[in-house]
Amino acid sequence: MDEMQLDFSKPKFDxxxxxPLMNAAGTLGFAPQxxxxxxxxxxxxxxxxxxxxHSRSPARNRMCKTYxxxxxxxxxxxxxxxxxxxxxxxxxxxxxxxPIIAHLLVGQADEVGSMISSLEGLDGVIGFELGLPPQCxxxxxxxxxRAAVGELPIIVRVPLEKAGEFARELVESPLAAISFAPxxxxxxxxxxxxxxxxxxxxxxxxxxxxxxxxxxxxxLQVIAGGGVYQQSxxxxxxxxxxxxxxxxxxxxSLGELGEGDQSV
Numbered sequence: 001m002d003e004m005q006l007d008f009s010k011p012k013f014d015x016x017x018x019x020p021l022m023n024a025a026g027t028l029g030f031a032p033q034x035x036x037x038x039x040x041x042x043x044x045x046x047x048x049x050x051x052x053x054h055s056r057s058p059a060r061n062r063m064c065k066t067y068x069x070x071x072x073x074x075x076x077x078x079x080x081x082x083x084x085x086x087x088x089x090x091x092x093x094x095x096x097x098x099p100i101i102a103h104l105l106v107g108q109a110d111e112v113g114s115m116i117s118s119l120e121g122l123d124g125v126i127g128f129e130l131g132l133p134p135q136c137x138x139x140x141x142x143x144x145x146r147a148a149v150g151e152l153p154i155i156v157r158v159p160l161e162k163a164g165e166f167a168r169e170l171v172e173s174p175l176a177a178i179s180f181a182p183x184x185x186x187x188x189x190x191x192x193x194x195x196x197x198x199x200x201x202x203x204x205x206x207x208x209x210x211x212x213x214x215x216x217x218x219x220l221q222v223i224a225g226g227g228v229y230q231q232s233x234x235x236x237x238x239x240x241x242x243x244x245x246x247x248x249x250x251x252x253s254l255g256e257l258g259e260g261d262q263s264v
Contacts, residue, residue: 015127015153015176017044017099020238024179024225024248025050025103025129025157026077030085031092038251046098047246048085050131052105053115055081063195067187070201070227070249077105077131082115086122093124101155103129109140112147120150129155129179138162138169145173157181160204160226163211167218177221177243183207200249202229209236216241 022045023038030048032040040046058078065072079085093100102119106112112130119125130144141156148154153176158166160180167178182198189195204227212224224237225246234245 015155017126017244019044020242020244021234022101022223022244022246023047023251024246025131026075027248027251030079030089031100032096032098040098043098044244045101045126046096047101047129048089048103049079050077050103050105051079051082051085051115052077053082053107053111055079055084056105063197065187065189065195065197067201067203069203070199072185072187072195072197072199073182074195074197079105082118086118090122093122096124099126100124101127101129103131103157105131105133106144106148107133109143109147112144113150116148116150116152120152125152127153127155127176129157131157131181132159138166141166142169142173145170145175149174155179155223159183160207160211164214164218167215167220171219175220177223178215179223179246180208180211180226182226182248200227202227205229205233209233209240212237212240212242 019042021043025047026049028038032046056077056079058076062075102125104115116128128148130148132141141158145154145156155177156170156175157179158181160183163180170178182200183204184196185199186194186196208224208226212222215222222242223244223246224242225248228234228245228247229250237245
């Protein structure tokens with residue numbers, strides 16, 4: 001796939017990267033790591049694992065359960081907290097050949113500005129992706145954006161299943177783009193009780209394609225993602241008008257994919 005320049009139009013909030021491909025938050029850690037199977041030369045940016053203001057433990061009922069076409073995952077987004085992440089990874093970000101987009105787990109608007117102030121001057125960091133709290137309303141998302149405005153561009157990661165609703169609320173916000181959080185679903189466990197989690201896998205892609213078209217039609221710029229496993233899917237999203245494409249569970253299964261022309 002040819003490299004392309006992402007040109008988000010609003011002054012002061014431009015995000016410029018050399019390729020539309022990037023990883024989704026929570027897939028590859030807090031910094032690019034040499035020696036794995038990922039071809040980072042094709043990426044335009046690296047998105048960190050979710051970072052919270054303070055350390056966060058794994059969910060007590062964390063799980064991963066398969067279903068036809070994908071799997072449900074519940075992890076709780078464990079991480080050591082903002083200060084610890086900066087201590088451990090700031091040097092690696094500065095040395096990285098890929099620009100870094102820090103994914104921030106936000107809970108309250110007054111936390112956002114403080115987190116961004118701590119990260120904004122670090123070498124290698126070119127922007128922020130805001131991960132919204134559960135049950136966040138679209139109007140609250142707009143408050144988070146206002147609190148996050150600074151010198152670097154802001155991406156807001158909205159629930160895929162509610163992306164149109166959020167897009168209509170955020171269309172006038174000073175955003176670089178919105179991205180898509182994995183949709184939430186439930187499957188039955190062995191006792192017949194529903195188990196909830198985030199949905200990954202190829203079965204998600206038709207939803208991603210439809211939502212991308214909807215949000216672009218509303219007037220927001222989109223970094224699409226969810227269920228992308230083939231080059232033809234990347235191309236379809238870009239041709240539809242997406243300015244970037246995030247890869248998620250595909251990156252965990254590289255060793256199992258064949259070498260066919262359709263693989264990303």
